[in-house]
Amino acid sequence: MKRANYFNIEPELMTYLIDQETLIKQKVEATFGVTIWELLKLRASQLNQCAYCLAMHSKQALEYGESINRIIALNAWQDTPLYNDKERAALALCEKLTLSQNIDDDFYQTLSALFDQPSLVTLTVAINAINSWNRIVKMFKPTVEFNER
Secondary structure, three states, rough: OOOHHHHHOOOOHHHHHHHHHHHHHHHHHHHHHHHHHHHHHHHHHHHHHHHHHHHHHHHHHHHHHOOOOHHHHHHHHHHHOOOOOOHHHHHHHHHHHHHOOOOOOOHHHHHHHHHHHHHHHHHHHHHHHHHHHHHHHHHHOOOOOOOOO
């Protein structure tokens, strides 16, 4: 069944989300680099089982210089030494927010030791944004395009 083309039906709303992405990218690049943002997008998309976003953000992560090994290992990030402390904390936050888990004071303190307050806000909004996109895509199911290699 063909579903609604959300970009054509509500371009103003989609433009808002794209503008949000542009602003988040600027904030993330200035704060911790764009590859961590792509890792967060990939991890949330894995948790949400969003094939469209996995295809898109795998390609973007590679274009930004992320390694194929780190992309492949992302689903098991806790069991591999490929990620640094900040990335691990950001990925843990991504999982907690995506899965609607509690952010207790101890975890918040851990985050605060690694990230300043503006960075924590940026991370939270960035994770919220990809979760929003995942839900839109899961609803309307655009065609998934993985690159064959």
